[in-house]
Amino acid sequence: MRIRVINPNTSESMTQTIKTSAQAAAAPDVVIEAVTPTMGPASIEGHYDEALAVPGVLTEVARGVEEGADGFVLACFGDPGMDAARELAQGRPVIGIAQAGMHVAALAARGFAVVTTLSRTAGRAWDLARGYGFGDRCVEVLACEVPVLAVDSAAAMVADLAKEALTHEGVEAIVLGCAGMAEMAARVTAEVHAPVIDGVGAAVGLVETMVRIGVGGCARGEYAHPLPKRYTGLLEGFSIPQG
Amino acid sequence: MRIRVINPNTSESMTQTIKTSAQAAAAPDVVIEAVTPTMGPASIEGHYDEALAVPGVLTEVARGVEEGADGFVLACFGDPGMDAARELAQGRPVIGIAQAGMHVAALAARGFAVVTTLSRTAGRAWDLARGYGFGDRCVEVLACEVPVLAVDSAAAMVADLAKEALTHEGVEAIVLGCAGMAEMAARVTAEVHAPVIDGVGAAVGLVETMVRIGVGGCARGEYAHPLPKRYTGLLEGFSIPQG
Amino acid sequence: MRIRVINPNTSESMTQTIKTSAQAAAAPDVVIEAVTPTMGPASIEGHYDEALAVPGVLTEVARGVEEGADGFVLACFGDPGMDAARELAQGRPVIGIAQAGMHVAALAARGFAVVTTLSRTAGRAWDLARGYGFGDRCVEVLACEVPVLAVDSAAAMVADLAKEALTHEGVEAIVLGCAGMAEMAARVTAEVHAPVIDGVGAAVGLVETMVRIGVGGCARGEYAHPLPKRYTGLLEGFSIPQG
Amino acid sequence: MRIRVINPNTSESMTQTIKTSAQAAAAPDVVIEAVTPTMGPASIEGHYDEALAVPGVLTEVARGVEEGADGFVLACFGDPGMDAARELAQGRPVIGIAQAGMHVAALAARGFAVVTTLSRTAGRAWDLARGYGFGDRCVEVLACEVPVLAVDSAAAMVADLAKEALTHEGVEAIVLGCAGMAEMAARVTAEVHAPVIDGVGAAVGLVETMVRIGVGGCARGEYAHPLPKRYTGLLEGFSIPQG
Amino acid sequence: MRIRVINPNTSESMTQTIKTSAQAAAAPDVVIEAVTPTMGPASIEGHYDEALAVPGVLTEVARGVEEGADGFVLACFGDPGMDAARELAQGRPVIGIAQAGMHVAALAARGFAVVTTLSRTAGRAWDLARGYGFGDRCVEVLACEVPVLAVDSAAAMVADLAKEALTHEGVEAIVLGCAGMAEMAARVTAEVHAPVIDGVGAAVGLVETMVRIGVGGCARGEYAHPLPKRYTGLLEGFSIPQG
Amino acid sequence: MRIRVINPNTSESMTQTIKTSAQAAAAPDVVIEAVTPTMGPASIEGHYDEALAVPGVLTEVARGVEEGADGFVLACFGDPGMDAARELAQGRPVIGIAQAGMHVAALAARGFAVVTTLSRTAGRAWDLARGYGFGDRCVEVLACEVPVLAVDSAAAMVADLAKEALTHEGVEAIVLGCAGMAEMAARVTAEVHAPVIDGVGAAVGLVETMVRIGVGGCARGEYAHPLPKRYTGLLEGFSIPQG
Structure with missing residues (x-):
């Protein structure tokens, strides 16, 4: 089975982070193909960036279909272009990492918090949570206010926010709200003693x-x-x- | 007051239909500036088209801000790129015609039906209805299965669907689900004896x-x-x- | 176009406040007719007052229909008697200022707070918010505890409450929760740097x-x-x- | 214990129907005091009637408090003036028959239908169902189109509608949607073999x-x-x- | 009328507490039959206990039907086995005390808090609140962290929690979240000056x-x-x- | 990885059906351990059966924990005892097949129908759908009225119901509502040309x-x-x- 994991921004370093996390989550018979679009924003930190990441994402989905991928992961927490991607995917699964992270959180716990990068992206996270049916289970969205391209070195701040969130009524799991946080799930889990979900790994499992x-x-x-x-x-x- | 009305597709004829309807709805002191983007799809009939209409819409919003528009109408029933457009509009109102049509329907009646072009666009209409808070008031979405660029000559079919919808429990108003239907509101109203809402006119009023x-x-x-x-x-x- | 704006209480001074605000919001071709009922409470500060304001409101609606008004605004934040008024209005729009204020807030921002007079009226505000479909968008209702007939001189307190509300998660706009606050929207806006909505002006625009x-x-x-x-x-x- | 049962309309014959039903539902130590207001509409068949029934209801609540009633039933299916009545009742229970009928239906079955008089009152029934938390459990509102003052002789039509409703997905109980139907609960129950709830009796039990x-x-x-x-x-x- | 009140745990002392409270709530013509199951947990403090209390509850319902009981109260705040009990009860009412407490709270006030024993049981309380239609009205669930079998002597702590809850936005009544608190309703009411509802008494009234x-x-x-x-x-x- | 798949009823033949389906869905490095409880009902066709299947399920969960299973699937569409099983599983995933089937359906399509055995179990399916956040996405529950232990030979009827459901507004995927249907997913898919989800396979994938x-x-x-x-x-x- 071949799963194409699309990084919706154009930063190759983030594609590598995503690839590592995706491979760690894949079964032995699954091949992960991580790709970077040829057009679009260097990072996605608001509605404008996200809307303009979509053309690049769609190009990669079309290419993946042509090259025989069995399913797709959209590895940005805003799940950019998911509906349009599904039109192109002709029946192959297309899962976004916000969608995957929230589904797995809902399977693991009664309520969860999202820990994300910039607070200006929280509105999108709420729209997705409500759209996926988890408006009640998503208790809060907390932001560390670190830009997307720097967040991979902010694990301590993310862990602190996660710990804080877990003291709030109804929060029993943490969803990491950025593909750039993909590699820190194990570390944060160890610190907070509660389920911490990286959407990239979750999405690979769901597509599988x-x-x-x-x-x-x-x-x-x-x-x-x-x-x-x-x-x-x-x-x-x-x-x-x-x- | 100057309101920029953006037709998200690239068909100039539809821009003219939208302009006529917008002007009819405007107060005497309002100038309507109807524009067509320089890039994108000839019509919007699915998620792919809609996602790829957004770059053209954003270009027009940026231009409108520069040229001193007081507010914006996005004249496609999928309200494409609205969140991103708001980031560019720097506090000026940006209203989509699905949003406007549904708000005015909710002011006019307890429940409404949307009459749209192709049934494949109904999912988007439902997502918008729920997102705007009208998931309960939107009773159904009916499609005449006429393509967007031909719908202006399908008023009789639209009126028939509207009549049918008004016999269903809870439907007391009709929202026209395509900018291409903008000029037929009066005619359909006359036939169905119930509020029939063209989102273009509604959006002009709300921005105003x-x-x-x-x-x-x-x-x-x-x-x-x-x-x-x-x-x-x-x-x-x-x-x-x-x- | 002639819009009849009904002050549901019997205090002529409040009718004047309402009239000023309504006129400021009207297009050049709109005539505002502000009226005071001949029966009912001097102010509306609870369910009993509101219920007993309805006969006076209905009398004014009937008179307005007879005298050729094109639409009606009910200028008390409890929207008293709206359903009954619609039965009398025979198809003319009837909009309450809570309804209008909340609709415009939902157009302007993701979430809003209502700043009202007495906390005992908050329950009514919540019932209306839920009924209009804005149960999720209305984040909180804050009261300044100043009686209705004195609230026009409490702009500083209202601004302080608005500022406080805007620090709360999800509050991005303020709805003024009393017709007596109609004239303070501009002042409060200037102080809080966020959308502040006077329902009277909003309702005039929606009826228009x-x-x-x-x-x-x-x-x-x-x-x-x-x-x-x-x-x-x-x-x-x-x-x-x-x- | 003395329970004052207020017929919100001014038709003495309906007060007698209500009284009989209330007494049949009362425990041996409960005194039912059924009263008719001195002002208001002969029957309640729309929002206008209902709004103008409230002054008469409030007068009776005030009198009941003065005369030592322990609780109040508002015996019209629109629950007119309930919030205002509670302000007057100073802590004594005030229950409307729509509220009571829906609560007991929710205790007896997963979903219910309301069978009412005129279809123009269905909107009010839906508003109440949603307000009381039973928006999901209230499956439909069916009208026999018989005026309120004649409905006591329409038991066969009511039973037919109830039978029809019970064939619909999710309907497992029937709420009688008019105080004028109070005496037909047993007869309709016998015909439809499912719970049929008269709100008057239900309300007496809840106040008790x-x-x-x-x-x-x-x-x-x-x-x-x-x-x-x-x-x-x-x-x-x-x-x-x-x- | 004979109402069988089933204590779902096997502690006879709690059955006595429940019986006293049930009898105080019953009308003069009602006989309360309080019973203890012959199998199951000594107290119910989590999902495991609750699931394993069900066989004992069902045995008692079957016996009650055979012995001619007119209705059943399940006197544990998790309402264990209610759906299964209804299958056995062959049309006789079966009411749980969480269900009853929440229904009466919804009749008495706009919003309520549940005060319960251990915080690990709060999830169950929320599930029930949402299932009964009171997800919006149940504002919070507070735990005193006293085990079920000791809670009868913790009235002061319960009263303190109730007082605290009543200072929170939207809390206007208290539902006691354990059958072991049945006898403290009057005392807590006196201290907090707001409706305090013991589900056992409430359930007896609803079955009646x-x-x-x-x-x-x-x-x-x-x-x-x-x-x-x-x-x-x-x-x-x-x-x-x-x- | 070892996943213990528990058949909540005591019929060994159904355990075999479940095992086959689970193994087909597992990755190469996953061992499926399908077990049958030593106590409980031969099949689960209502709330009574389901409640009394729980003790046997819990015994198997406790044994699985002791024997080193990595996660659990509860293979009855009522997800019996899931909350209690989680208390025993000490952090290992426990997924029910209704939960899994609905989650995967929500990932695959906008709306789905459940096709189940007996209509008396539909209420449970609805409760689960709402509890898992899919109250809007679950469009209907259709029953073939074939008993659980005979349903494996009713694939044609199930396919017919699925086909019918897919003609209904909003139904775009089918969830098979009984573990006894596990092996018919491929056949029904082939006939209806839409996603058909067997919860057993889905649950194995989610646990994995x-x-x-x-x-x-x-x-x-x-x-x-x-x-x-x-x-x-x-x-x-x-x-x-x-x-």
Whole structure:
């Protein structure tokens, strides 16, 4: 089984962090293919960045389908372009790391907190939590206010926030709110003595589960392939040809 | 007051339909500036189209801010790129026509139906309805299965669907689910004897209201201006420079 | 366009405050007609007052319909008698200022706080927020504990409460919770640097929007005209004659 | 224990129906005092009627408190004036028959249907169901379209609607949606072989329960006694004097 | 009328506490039969205890049906085995004390807090609150951390927690979260000046109400008698014979 | 990795069906240990059966912990005893097949239907759906009315129901509602051309995911080990000894 893990930003170093975490979570018969888009923002720290990461993500999904990937992980906590990616994936599973992290947290505990980078991204996390059905289980979103590209060295701050969150009513697990935190799950777990979930590993496991039991995404109706259509200007290359 | 009405697709004919409807709804002291993006899909009929309409929308919002627009209407029923647009709008109101149509429907009646173009777009309509707080009031989404660029000549079908919806428990108003239907609100109203809401006109009124009472969007926290950042590849032009 | 703005209490001074605020929010072609009922409480500070403000409100709605008003604003934050008023308004828009203030806050920001007069009215504010679909977006209701008829001189206290609310998780806009606060929106906005919404101005804008786009309330089913019926005793004058 | 059962309309014949049903439900040591207001509508068939039934209801609650009633039942399915009545009742339980009927239905079954008189009252029933926490359990509201004052002779139609409702997914109990149906519960139960709840009897039991275990309503905060205030015009008599 | 009140744990002393409280709440014509199961845990302080209290509860329900009880109260705040008990009760009301306490609190006040024994039981209280429709009204669950079998002597601590809870936004009534607290309702009420609800008394009143108005539980569909079936091993005696 | 899959009923043939399905879903390095309890009902077809399956389930969980299992699957669609099992599992993942099936359905599609055995079990399915956060996504529960122990030969009926469900608004995936259907997922998928989810395979994948990423259940607070306690009578063996 081959799972393509897409880093939605263009920073190669973060792709390596994500790859390491994804491989650690994969079963022996799973090949992880971690990729970086050829266009888009160096990091995703708000709605503008996230919206403009989507073209690059979609290009990688289309390429992955062509090259025979069995499923996709979108490795940014805003799950950018997930619905559009599903239209391209033609029934292969596409899972975002916020989605995966929250699902696994909901399986592990009654309530969870998200520990993220910048507080300006908390609104997106809440929208996703509500959309996935976890509006009640997501108790709070805490930010360490460290930029995405520096967060891999902020494990101590993340652990402190996690510890604080676990003292709040109803918080029994921690979801790491950035792909850049992927490698710190074990360390933070050891410090806080509670489930700490890295969405990258969680997403790999969920895609694997779906592939093994033959449950792809839905490839009809809402998620059917995009209709043939002409795109213009800078985005001309995204046109969908007839047939 | 100058309101910039952005048609998120690249079809100039639809921009004209939207402009006519927006002007009819505007107060005497309001100038409507209807614009078409220079990049993106010819029409928006799914998540892929919608995601890829966003770069063009954002370019127009940035231009509008520069040219002194007082507020923005995003004239596609998927409200594409609204959160990102708000980051650029620096406190000026940005309203989508799904958002506006549903708000006005909620003011006019207990429950409403959305009549839209293709059924594959219904999922997006439901996501928006729930996100705006109208998950209970939106009773159903019905599709006439006419493509977006042909829907302006499908008023009879739209009226029939609206009539049918109004026989269903809890449906007391109709929201037109496509900017291409903007000019048919009066005609459908006359046929169905119930409130029929064109989101374009509704959005113009809501932006106007906000500008007159000095309530913009929130320009801090989540909706602060995007952080300085380098974009690469095809999207290099979207980089946010320092300072 | 003529909008009748009804002050549900009998204090003429508050009607003047409301009128000033309504006029400031109206487009050039809108005439504001602010009226005071001939019966009811001097101010509305609880459920009893609010319930007994309704007969006076209904009398003014009936008179407004007769005199050709195009729409109605109910200018008390409890939106007293709104459903009954809609039965009388025969399809003309009827908007309460809590409803309007909350709708505009939901358009402007992710979450809001209501700053009101007496804490005993907070329950009503919550009921309205939930009923309008904003149970999640209304984060808190704070009271300055100043009586309604004195609140116009309490702008400093209101600003302080607004500032405090804006430090709370999820509060990004302030809804002024009393018509007596109508004139202080600009001042409080200037102090708190966030959207501050006066429901009176907001309601004028929403009624205007609805009239311009030809969307009245629903005049059939639930909101059809009251059935012919004999009233007795003190309320005999409210009888609805045959035909 | 003395329970005052208030018929919110002015039709003495309906007060007798209510009284019979209330007495049948009362324990041996409970005295039922059924009363008719001296002002208001002959029947309640919409929001206007209901709003204008409130002054008469409040007069009876005030009289009941003075005369030593231990608790109150508001015997119209719209629960008119309940919040205001609680302010007057100074801690004595005040229960509406919609509230009581829905609570008992929720105790008896997973989901219920309301069978009511006119369909124009269904909106009010839904608002109450949602407000009481039973938005999910109330599956539907069906109307026999018989006026309130004639419904006592429509038991066969009510039974037919109840039977139909019980064939719908999730409906396992029937709440009778009008005090005028109070005496038909046993007959309809016998026909439909499922729980059929008359709100009048249910409300008597709930008030009794609360009185026996010393749990009144809350007499502080929101439901504290109305503040001293001058009322003018027709409603002058509702003024609340100082002290 | 005979109401069987089942103490789900095997501690006879707690059965006596429950019996006293139940009798104080019963009308003169009601006989309270308080029973202790012959198997199960000495107290219920977690999910394991609660799950294993169910066989004993079901044995007592079966015996009660055979001996002609008119209805059942399950006197542990986790409402253990309620759905299964309803299948055995063949239409007789079965009410748990958490269910009853929360229903009466919802009738008495807008929001309530539960004061319970150990914090590890709070999750169960929240599940029940949400399941009964009171997820919004249940504001918090506070634990005194006194074991169930010692809690009858901890009234002062319970009163202190109740007082604290009543200072929190939205808390206007207290539900006692353990049958072992049944006798302290009056004392705590006197100290906190707000409604304090003992679920045992509340449940007796609700069962009484249902019996008097002829509304049992639903004895068809989901709650029909268990199907004939062979049980093996230790639980062989729970087999349901044919016919 | 060793995953213990517990069949909550005592029918060995069903354990074999479950084992086959679990093994097909497992990664190469996972050992499936399928076990049958020594006590309890031959099949689970209602609340009584389910409640009385719990003692046998708990015995198997305790044995699995002792024998070094890494995680547990509860292979009955009612997820019997899950909370209690978690207290025993001391941090190892415990996943029920309803929980797993619904989670994977939510990952695969916007909305799903459950196809189950007897309609009397639908209530339990709804309770679980709501509890897991999927109350909106679970569109309907359809029953084939075939007993659990015969359902393995009813694949054609299940496929027909699935096909019917997929014609209903919002249903885009099917969750098989009984462990006895585990082996028919591929066949039904082939017939209905949409995702069909067997909860057994789904649960194996979710447990695997959690074990691989080091996220167990929460072993503190609510899910800490049961307190030492004496059990009496038939259940004496379930006593929890000191220390």
